[in-house]
Amino acid sequence: MNQPNSLSFCRWPNRIARWLAVVSYVLIFAGGLVTTTAAGMAVPDWPNTYGYNMFLYPFYDWFFGPWDLFVEHGHRLLGTLAGIFAILLVIVTFRKFPGTRMPAFAIVLLALVIFQGTLGGVRVLRDDRTIANLHGVVGPAFFALVVAFCVISSRWYRRNVVEGSGAGAEQVGTGNLTWAQTLLGLSFVQLVLGSLLRHIDVMTSPRGFPHLVYTHIAVAVLLMLATWWYWWRTRRMSGTGLRWPVNLLSIVIFVQVALGLITWVMKYGFPWWLDHYLVAASFVIPDKTMQQTLLVTAHMAMGSAILCFWTVHVVRMRGLLKGPALQ
Amino acid sequence: MFVESLKCGFNVAEVVKTFGIFVIDSKLLTSSATGKLSHDKALAMQSTKTMTFKKKLIRKFCAGLGMLSLLIAAGCRPSTGLEFPANEVELLKLQRHKYGPNEELDSKYKDQVAGVMAALFGTPDEPAFPFPANDASPFRALVSLGNLNASAGPVASVKDGKENLGLYRKHCANCHGLAGDGAGPVALTLNPYPRDFRLGKFKFKSTPLRVPPTDEDLVRVIRHGIPGTGMPAFPNMPPDEMEAIVDYVKYLAIRGEVERRLWDEVTSLAGEPLAGIPGSLDTAQTREAFRKVLVSDPTSPISDILFDDVLPRWVERDARVSAVPTAPAGVEPNDAEFNSLAGVGKELFLGKANCIQCHELPGHSATQAVNYDDWTNDWVKTPGIDVEDKRTFREFLKAGALPPRLLRPRNLTLPVYRGGDESRDLYLRIKNGIEGTPMPSSVSLNDEEIWALVAFVRSMPLK
Numbered sequence: 001m002n003q004p005n006s007l008s009f010c011r012w013p014n015r016i017a018r019w020l021a022v023v024s025y026v027l028i029f030a031g032g033l034v035t036t037t038a039a040g041m042a043v044p045d046w047p048n049t050y051g052y053n054m055f056l057y058p059f060y061d062w063f064f065g066p067w068d069l070f071v072e073h074g075h076r077l078l079g080t081l082a083g084i085f086a087i088l089l090v091i092v093t094f095r096k097f098p099g100t101r102m103p104a105f106a107i108v109l110l111a112l113v114i115f116q117g118t119l120g121g122v123r124v125l126r127d128d129r130t131i132a133n134l135h136g137v138v139g140p141a142f143f144a145l146v147v148a149f150c151v152i153s154s155r156w157y158r159r160n161v162v163e164g165s166g167a168g169a170e171q172v173g174t175g176n177l178t179w180a181q182t183l184l185g186l187s188f189v190q191l192v193l194g195s196l197l198r199h200i201d202v203m204t205s206p207r208g209f210p211h212l213v214y215t216h217i218a219v220a221v222l223l224m225l226a227t228w229w230y231w232w233r234t235r236r237m238s239g240t241g242l243r244w245p246v247n248l249l250s251i252v253i254f255v256q257v258a259l260g261l262i263t264w265v266m267k268y269g270f271p272w273w274l275d276h277y278l279v280a281a282s283f284v285i286p287d288k289t290m291q292q293t294l295l296v297t298a299h300m301a302m303g304s305a306i307l308c309f310w311t312v313h314v315v316r317m318r319g320l321l322k323g324p325a326l327q
Numbered sequence: 328m329f330v331e332s333l334k335c336g337f338n339v340a341e342v343v344k345t346f347g348i349f350v351i352d353s354k355l356l357t358s359s360a361t362g363k364l365s366h367d368k369a370l371a372m373q374s375t376k377t378m379t380f381k382k383k384l385i386r387k388f389c390a391g392l393g394m395l396s397l398l399i400a401a402g403c404r405p406s407t408g409l410e411f412p413a414n415e416v417e418l419l420k421l422q423r424h425k426y427g428p429n430e431e432l433d434s435k436y437k438d439q440v441a442g443v444m445a446a447l448f449g450t451p452d453e454p455a456f457p458f459p460a461n462d463a464s465p466f467r468a469l470v471s472l473g474n475l476n477a478s479a480g481p482v483a484s485v486k487d488g489k490e491n492l493g494l495y496r497k498h499c500a501n502c503h504g505l506a507g508d509g510a511g512p513v514a515l516t517l518n519p520y521p522r523d524f525r526l527g528k529f530k531f532k533s534t535p536l537r538v539p540p541t542d543e544d545l546v547r548v549i550r551h552g553i554p555g556t557g558m559p560a561f562p563n564m565p566p567d568e569m570e571a572i573v574d575y576v577k578y579l580a581i582r583g584e585v586e587r588r589l590w591d592e593v594t595s596l597a598g599e600p601l602a603g604i605p606g607s608l609d610t611a612q613t614r615e616a617f618r619k620v621l622v623s624d625p626t627s628p629i630s631d632i633l634f635d636d637v638l639p640r641w642v643e644r645d646a647r648v649s650a651v652p653t654a655p656a657g658v659e660p661n662d663a664e665f666n667s668l669a670g671v672g673k674e675l676f677l678g679k680a681n682c683i684q685c686h687e688l689p690g691h692s693a694t695q696a697v698n699y700d701d702w703t704n705d706w707v708k709t710p711g712i713d714v715e716d717k718r719t720f721r722e723f724l725k726a727g728a729l730p731p732r733l734l735r736p737r738n739l740t741l742p743v744y745r746g747g748d749e750s751r752d753l754y755l756r757i758k759n760g761i762e763g764t765p766m767p768s769s770v771s772l773n774d775e776e777i778w779a780l781v782a783f784v785r786s787m788p789l790k
Contacts, residue, residue, distance in 0.1 A: 038482055038497045038498075040482070041481065041482045041483045041484060041493070042484045042488050043484065043488070044483055044484065044485065050487050061487055065487060065488055065489070066484075066487075066488040066489060068484060068488055068491070069484065069487065069488030127481050127482075127483075200501060200512045200513070201512070202496055202500040202501060202504075202505050202511065202512065203409070203505065204512040205512070206510050206511065206512055206513070206514040206515045206729070207515065208512070209512045209513050209515065209516060210515050210516050213516060268513065268516060268517060268557050269517075269555065269556060269557050270555070271518075272518035272519075272735075275555050275735075275738070276738055276741070278741050278742075278743070280555065281554065281555040281738070281741050281743040282554045282555065282741070282742075282743045283554060283555065284551070284552040284553070284554045284559070284560045285552060285557065285558070285559035285560065286552075286559065286560055286562070287498070287552075287559035287560060287561050288498075288561065288563060288564075289562065289563065
């Protein structure tokens, strides 16, 4: 078996993985648009689109048709693009990383794309909210795994982890890794809670929803405080390639909490105890307007961005502390 | 959600087995991290296992995902076949009013009422309407079955996305509930609560108290929303979809009123109005046949409820719209006479009209007692209920009632008027009151006095 150090470095798997990550993120945003505008059932059949093969559906009818159709069909096309990148990734990884576990990882990614596509199709065919929920959770999980692949196949990882020439491992400390992994996990839990809130079923008891909301808020506050605390705790980690994701997270988490509050106001209005202020008392919820759609979807997409930054941080730190992964 | 997924029947053991390989891997690394194994040794152990691990990983992961996909596709139930939930709160209230402490209505009558309601109004997926047999009847124009079908059922699109279905579930049901009971999933997080249509009461309308709103009133609320509440504006909704939703709101209100009247009759006459009605009407065909029987028998109590009580109110509403006289000079803030008319209005506000009883003014406190709206008063005035003591109404909460909340009279020092901010709207609010709330109609005020009050209300935010 080839040793990691003997492999000649090739950037193509990393390049394709980066493209896959970009497409996946756009796909997550498009999926968010689908949910925000309740366009999930805009196309009743799957894998066809109104009887056409998905790729042969008339461009004019799609691009200049109703918004719901534009978003839903576009989401499907983006999904197939992600699938194509995942196939390319498998091929290139098998050629360029033989004798490592990277091809297996690429296959897992491809399997997840197929699984996610199937979930999306089944969600349409069965019109099932539970599956919509699962679909909404698997997307960000897949995105985080693609990001992990990007990190492991990157030049930074090669230089600092695989070849072990990078300094700074001594600055990291295993305690930080535990905290970072915990916060990564908690970010995912928060994403699951958000997905549950977004895919609420009409038959759900009104008593369940407030509990979900309060839990989502509590976890958001906890995550924000913990992220800032972690940022302070790791302030001496500079120069290791680990610091920038934490710097970004300390800002993004605040933006995300602000977006969460805006999302609530955009969907349900200001809390009643603010109604002696003119801005709250006069606010009318602008349902399904572009303004509401983009702000609510941005909150959802920012959740995946947070997951991405934690993933970069954790995978890099694990590499420095525990040696190269999947080699 | 994941617990619900298990209902789909996928093999949990297989999924655990599939993902278990990651657990094994992480255990190995954890052992390394905690010092039980040296780091190099742990890596060496892993590298010797790489080939078998890779094969296992691919095989198990793909098998697990494939199985999960297939079983979800095969085993899950679609969200169709829904029934409207019965108005349990109304039944509980009526039983408390009419029956002894340990008495309750025979459950066979509950099934019969559910059957009658399904026959008359169909289901959330397949709506029906008790149109009279006579084609010339004015009741026939109340709602269009095509509009009801467009609003009912799950969200869907046809004709290349150009025709949308399931409009009520798409836009309204999360707040107003499937049956229009105002108890949708998000209802408890909103204040005021979403409207419960089943009482047939609507706040902001151009008709007097106890007369339903016109279609234009409903369109206006949906199009522009209600400021400071959870009711959104739908500025981009196409007119045909708006019309369909308005018809569906009327349908839910009429259905709710009929159900309430039916429960009232049945609990008063110990089930007598249901004599001869079959206990089971579980197909669309039997329901339709039974509906024809019900609507064509003028002697049946159900026919009385429909055609002599509930539907006539809805048919007459257009003729009952309150006329708004031309506003005199001084009502608008830029009129020269505005201040003098507002001064007259202030005298009325503090005196004859007694608005100060509820609406505070700077320097004048409200004297109002604790108040609830009609949607709460409807059941909290049941014998034995003390709104201060949750134990006395826990049973109602279990039946679906939302916890009582005190009303907050409008703060008139802000230029925000939920029913519309034109002088005409303010005139109608003062003239007709606000249905379902303690805001009364002003029977003792003439038009000049109402306009003076409008001027004063308009002047308050300017001070």
